[in-house]
Amino acid sequence: MAERNQTVVTEFILLGFSETHPIRLVLFCIFFFLYIVALAGNTLIVVAISVDSGLHTPMYFFLANLAILDIGCTTTVLPKLLENLADKKSISYVGCMTQLYFLTWFLGAELLLFTAMAYDRYVAICHPLHYTTMMSRMVCFLLAGSVWAISAINSSVHTGLMIRLIFCGPNKIKHFLCEIPTLLLLSCTSTYLNNIMIVIADVYFGVINFVFTMVSYGFIISSILKIRTTEGKKKAFSTCSSHLIVVTIYYTTVIYTYILPGSGSSMDNGKVVAVLYTTISPTLNPLIYTLRNKDFKTALKKIFVRFTQNLRTQNESLANLSLTTLLLYSQLISVLDHAILSQSS
Template identity: 55%
Template structure:
């Protein structure tokens, strides 16, 4: 089309246009980012559980690809992000997002083996199995990210380059396109079903078996400890999957920016901050590792 224009940069409006809130939001999100970054770095340094290490690295990538760039305009009023920077942000965000969803299922399976087959755990979850599972996680995540980023790169724009969001996410980018986005939306639905819904179901099936095994534990203390671990994981999983499924199951035409910014903040900022608290800081092994 003759109206197609070449986009070299985007204007990212951020969480709010109210200048009075900019300073407050800067302090809040800087604090959240520091908690998320330092908390996850502590896991990397002090923990030897390979899946938790992987989750911490993914959380660091997710928050670092979004929050620093989101904070910069509140200091400088410069809301511009280059086209390449936007696509890079999209790639790393979708990569960490996809990896975390598959990893949550892997961690649920690991917990299932540990509680349901404790005597065979070291045999089943050996080094080769852990490497194979992590390789699958990375392969699925990279494939998912390349597909979505590649499809976005093929879109053309006819008008505004203003993203009404706080980072380069798929729905607001699709809303800017003047070329058909049916294939993009179809692939988002496919990813939503395969990664979000299927992983969510598999995670809860694993925990169904785990809870059944816990109920057979004789001691009250043993049951309490096991239920505490399960409930923490299920809370994080629910916080992570619910907004994701909601955001990506909606077509771009029905995307409501102000409401969905808040929803996106839950799985991009809040959950990565909660992960180290839920999974590690309540864990005695982690506390010993931090002291060392």
């Protein structure tokens, strides 16, 4: 009965970063720039892999999925962060739960996708003769579908458990986004079941997938060391070094966020870490995966040449259309002048 008489929170206040206007302005410009770069880079990856048939391989298929997840992750967080920096700090209860759902979905899916990508590299390097069979199109779609589905179920469970909680005040979130650890601190009811499910999810998504990924790379490194030629070792390592860098950065930031307690200075550090996996990582991923990839550079050149040719063709068509319009207009003027002169005479 006491809980029913309490005022239920209908909106939350995201405290975000600094209250100083000049600092907020600088941060707004930085995050806006990073958002544009992340969107452009990841969209370019998806377009290049979709258009170029030479990139229709399992490795690039999973990379396209990663780019889509990065687009979703940044779009879930950054628009609201930019709005927050523009001095609108409130977020509705529904908006907060929606952000929580999609953020949990995309973060979990990325962790699972890293494991699938590690398995793909393991098969490519350790079992090259059976690669086309072990990583057939059906297997790739099954792995990608499982990644999206399992993460969606996990996110639905966590969001559903969060919705059943009562928030009666305070409603100030010491963060720039709605995230499970920070929201649990504001609940007026028991979060025991939520904490149990968080531990289970952390063990599955964080520990088990991390172990699978590291075991895959253990076999990969062992196989690379057995290659006799230096050129062969470099070529084999170049196919998985980018992925290993991204995995290391991502796991470090996510584990830091969900293991440390959400209070005191840890919350301030958590904001910086959250920026890394929601903003910096999606921005850097296209650069890490494409700058050292000759196939992708070739695909981008083809797209650029095709785009330039289409633009040139469109410009020529517009010029011809404009010239035709001018000729028709001049002929119309001549006809009108002739008609006027005939009436005058």
